[in-house]
Amino acid sequence: MKYTKDELDFVEQHCQMLRSDMHAEFVKRFGRCDISIRNLDELRKRNRWLTGRTGPPPGWKPRYKFPVGHRPANAFKVGNIPKHKFKRIREIGFEFLTKDGYTAIYIAPKHFVPKHRYLWEQKYGAIPAGYFLKCKGDRADSDPSNWELIPRGLISMLDGPQGRGYSRAPAELKPIIMAVTRLEHTLKERKRR
Structure with a gap:
């Protein structure tokens, strides 16, 4: 916003007014x-x-002042979680x-991870760098047998813009799409070497 010198002088002289009153006067x-x-x-x-x-x-005192050690039972205590924040903090x-x-x-009070990843790491250990867990069926099914470890390079080949539509494919076609895509990926990797 551009202001003229007169407008700036006005705001400086009337800065102690209430904002609404100063605005009305300015307009x-x-x-x-x-x-x-x-x-x-x-x-x-x-x-x-x-x-x-x-x-x-000067001389103003707060309405409620409690002597040290004599707080009422409903006063805030260290470690208590206010009710309005309880929804954000889970067990x-x-x-x-x-x-x-x-x-x-949730694996810590404010830290959550995908359950399939958590269960996979519990059963098989950490996921190696450059690899990704891909769902074979229903995403909500977190059982490690429903997930398979694939190289990250396969992600775009399966579901990318020029991919094969793996996520939208019927369950009976998914193993075939995965096998063909793995074969193509392996061939590309060998050509690079």
Whole structure:
């Protein structure tokens, strides 16, 4: 936003007014309907034209002051989780379905992983670099027998723009598509060497 020198002087002189009152006066005086209250407030903050507030008045005391060690039973305690935040924090082992249809599991209070990956690593060990778990059937089925370890290079060949539509294929065609794609990938790898 561009401001004239008169407009800037006005905002600087009236920075201690209420924002709504200053905005109404500004629009009335300069006819700038394109300027919002927020625009004027940001201008004031950028130029460090303070409102004049310095905190509570002298002698002000908080309404509730508790002596040390004498807090009421409903006061916040360390380790308590407020009810409005409880939905975000889950117990270890809590499972849910992601938007993509995969089952995920919490392995720490705020840390979750895909359940199929977690179970695979429990049974077979860590997934090697350059490899990926691909579903043979239903994505929500996390049993390691439903997943197979494939090289990352196969992902685009299976489901990419020029891929074979593996995820949308009927269950009886999936093994054939996977075998053909693996064969093509192996041939490409050998040609590179």
